[in-house]
Amino acid sequence: MSFIFLIGVFFSSWLGSALLGIGEWIIKRLPLVKHIYSASKQVSAAINPENEASKAFQECVIIRHPRKGEYAIAFITGRTVLQMGSQDTKLNTVYVPTNHVYVGDIFLIEDKDVMHTNLSVREGLEIVVSCGMAIPPNLITVPRP
Structure with a gap:
């Protein structure tokens, strides 16, 4: 439980979010994976009711x-x-x-x-x-x- 909490704290920091951004940039450069990742990211953003910025579901x-x-x-x-x-x-x-x-x-x-x-x-x-x-x-x- 502590490990999961510490991982969350790390990735919410500046350094963690920078590493997450680099990882996402690498994934978006992989030939087949980039299409699957982009589509799944759009779907997860669309179905997230907390995301008011997304108007995927009108x-x-x-x-x-x-x-x-x-x-x-x-x-x-x-x-x-x-x-x-x-x-x-x-x-x-x-x-x-x-x-x-x-x-x-x-x-x-x-x-x-x-x-x-x-x-x-x-x-x-x-x-x-x-x-x-x-x-x-x-x-x-x-x-x-």
């Missing part, structure tokens, strides 16, 4: 998934426009966590198929991490912000 929503009559908690991570000839379709990039390793499915869904809720991103993450036990007794759909 909104917690509900989508119809996987079958009719079934719904899933999802997070909007971006928006895009699909151009098909003269017709443009506005799509939401939606992340649906499917297990507790935070690997999930990514869908492009039209806004009409997304139910915007009164849940904050933090509340949505709590629901996912608690295996659904933290879901409030009533969910309210709200107009798109």
